[in-house]
Amino acid sequence: MNYSATQSGLVLSPGGIATALVMPVAGWLLSRGVDARWMVVFSLLIVAGTLYWMTGLTLEVSRNYLIELRVVQTFVLGFFFVPVQAVAYLYLPREQINNATGMVSMVRNEGASLGVAVLNTLLARRSQTHQVYLGAHINSMNHATADALAQATQLAHPA
DSSP: OOOOOHHHHHHHHHHHHHHHHHHHHHHHHHHOOOOHHHHHHHHHHHHHHHHHHTTTOOOOOOOOHHHHHHHHHHHHHHHHHHHHHHHHHHOGGGGGHHHHHHHHHHHHHHHHHHHHHHHHHHHHHHHHHHHHHHHHTTTTOOOHHHHHHHHHHHSSSSO
């Protein structure tokens, strides 16, 4: 959409602020006895709804619409991450919580890195596959290719 880095940041930042604001609320709810599983289910349902909402996006979407979508989508992440972190340490003795924090952070970062690497590999391979498929149909024996080349040549060098 030709956004600069600053414009992209301005569109995405309100989502991060919304997540930061909701995390203390999620912690407060957990301390009041709200079941962590229901908070996770709630957040996943809302995220699924916003992902479905995103299927209708086009390049003509307004900046405010993107901000609204992003805020709703990330608002509930506090209701996901806080309970998951709390449950990860639930049955550990106090002296092991520091070690567990390091392990959970490492696993989360490794998982994210692995996911990005796998998706980039799949994207590159699929792009190559489609390029080969499309390129196989472009040759001098193909009438459509010859016609398109003749039209392009005529436009570039009018008589």
